[in-house]
Amino acid sequence: MSYQVVEIRLNGGREKVLVQDRxxxxxxxxxxxHKFRNRSPNTQDKLLRHIALFHEFLDSLxxxxxxxxxxxxxxxxxxxxxxxxxxxxxHLSKITxxxxxxxxxxxxxxxxxxxxxxxxxxxxxxxxYLDFLYERLGDEVTREDAARDLKKRFNRKIKSAxxxxxxxxxxxxxxxxxxxxxxxLEVAHPxxxxxxxxxxxxxxxxxxxxxxxLELGLxxxxxxxxxxxxxxxxINQIAIVGLEDESIDPRKTGPRPKTNERxxxxxxxxxxxxxxxxxxxxxxxxxxxxxxxxxxxxxAHHRNEGxxxxxxxxxxxxxRLGETVPKLAGIHSHRLRHDAVFTLLRSMKEDLGALTPEDxxxxxxxxxTYAFGWRSNSEMPGLYGAKYWKExxxxxxxxxxxxxxxxxxxxxxxxxKRDKQ
Numbered sequence: 001m002s003y004q005v006v007e008i009r010l011n012g013g014r015e016k017v018l019v020q021d022r023x024x025x026x027x028x029x030x031x032x033x034h035k036f037r038n039r040s041p042n043t044q045d046k047l048l049r050h051i052a053l054f055h056e057f058l059d060s061l062x063x064x065x066x067x068x069x070x071x072x073x074x075x076x077x078x079x080x081x082x083x084x085x086x087x088x089x090x091h092l093s094k095i096t097x098x099x100x101x102x103x104x105x106x107x108x109x110x111x112x113x114x115x116x117x118x119x120x121x122x123x124x125x126x127x128x129y130l131d132f133l134y135e136r137l138g139d140e141v142t143r144e145d146a147a148r149d150l151k152k153r154f155n156r157k158i159k160s161a162x163x164x165x166x167x168x169x170x171x172x173x174x175x176x177x178x179x180x181x182x183x184x185l186e187v188a189h190p191x192x193x194x195x196x197x198x199x200x201x202x203x204x205x206x207x208x209x210x211x212x213x214l215e216l217g218l219x220x221x222x223x224x225x226x227x228x229x230x231x232x233x234x235i236n237q238i239a240i241v242g243l244e245d246e247s248i249d250p251r252k253t254g255p256r257p258k259t260n261e262r263x264x265x266x267x268x269x270x271x272x273x274x275x276x277x278x279x280x281x282x283x284x285x286x287x288x289x290x291x292x293x294x295x296x297x298x299x300a301h302h303r304n305e306g307x308x309x310x311x312x313x314x315x316x317x318x319x320r321l322g323e324t325v326p327k328l329a330g331i332h333s334h335r336l337r338h339d340a341v342f343t344l345l346r347s348m349k350e351d352l353g354a355l356t357p358e359d360x361x362x363x364x365x366x367x368x369t370y371a372f373g374w375r376s377n378s379e380m381p382g383l384y385g386a387k388y389w390k391e392x393x394x395x396x397x398x399x400x401x402x403x404x405x406x407x408x409x410x411x412x413x414x415x416x417k418r419d420k421q
Contacts, residue, residue: 003052005045007253013246014254016044018052025055027066031132040258042221050125053097057086060101069137077134077146080153087157090122120158127154174338175387180327181339184210187325190273196324197317201281201301204273205309206317208298211270213336216240217344217372220314220333221255227295231274237263240373250294251308259373337372341384344371 002021007014018028028051032044039047058065061082068076089097093112100106114122127150134147176184187194188210190203197203212218212226222240230239241261243249266274274297282299283291283306290306291299298309314333322329348367352360368374368381 003055005048005052007041009247014041014256016041016048018048020055027133027136028052028055028129031129035128035132041256042258046121047125050122051129053089053094053122054086054126054129056097056101057089061085065133066137069133072139074142075134075138075146077138077142077150078130083150083153084157086126087123090126091119123154123158127151127158130154174335174384175342176331176335176339180331181214181343183325183327184321184331185214187321187328194324196320199301201277204277204281205298205301208270208273208277209314209317209333210336211267211273213333214340214343215267215270216264217337217340219258219337220311221257222259222373223314223333224255224296224298224309224311225257226297228278228297229295231266231297233271236266236271238266239263248294249296249308251310253311254308255311257373260375262370262373264371338384338387341368341372341381342388344368345385345388 003025004019004022006017006019008017009015016032018025028048031051032047036044036047063078063082065078089100091113092100093114096106096110096112113119130150131147134143134150137143138146186192187196188207189195190200190207195203197206209223212223216238218240225243226238226240230241232239239261240257240259240263242257246254278297281301282297293306294308296308299305300307300309300313318328318332322331344367345364348364352363355363365376365381368385369376369378372380372384374380
């Protein structure tokens, strides 16, 4: 049976739907509508894909879970053994799972695995989905106990595996080195001889994207949703907002915001690049009709001329930059967002130093949550600022070591003077 996540237009918006052989699945879509309605379409897409993977697992074992839960007088819930088997499958890549479910015999070295965080997300999503089903389909006598037991089992298994799924290591801290940042700005500049793009339109558009990432810390989706009317030249500000009417976006799979709306100042270099791009390149004679049919700032050039730029095209420009400059290989747009947190924290250091520790923490949280569109209680400032905090920790440890060394030298001087006496 074929499971797919598709996007449909509904009431002027776009909705993610899980289908089986082109027929929507009732309970997975009900879960998303009921509990995750306000989450971004990208998040909904991921949740539904995790649930689809779980349904493929059930199909491979010929488990009709809905029928089992609807049994009366007592529902038949998943066994601990069945849960454990899924937890093992949660580590495997989709390609490996497809082969396994098809009955292909695989050698040990042929198994491919997903990242640790991805495996944990799969398990957490399926746990929540099963809890949702148990509460609605289980028999009245046992369903509450079964749901509690289910969550305990999943949480225990997730926790026991977590040491191998360690989320953040110092060598995985994201951001750019000083050399990478300087190289990126140099090679992406429209007048640079090292710029790998051939036309002025591509050069200025891509330079704007680099500056939006490095200076404002925008996500890809936020960049691609910027409308001409969002740029307020009279106050030198740019509005980072969603779409009131999604029907104005002709993209089949359009970008969707994941963060809060906000107003940000436009740096001078970015303002000059945007002005040049809009006045000279956004609308050529060949693309005037297409570019006039939508309000978005960043558009395609040559292929799909004048149409709104796609997420795939943003990824492609960073791949091209990485091919041109080896030290930029592997850098993607989201790394620029992490780096923007780092550079903003460094610029705040002097002002923060004059505050008390409590006020310093409060000020840092307020500035970062607004600038990057996070919720007030978000953990993102700490995660995205890991590179800065590591540098500060290294400096503190080094300073402490120097203090200890000075104390040791002073003690040795005292002993040396005493010995001479």
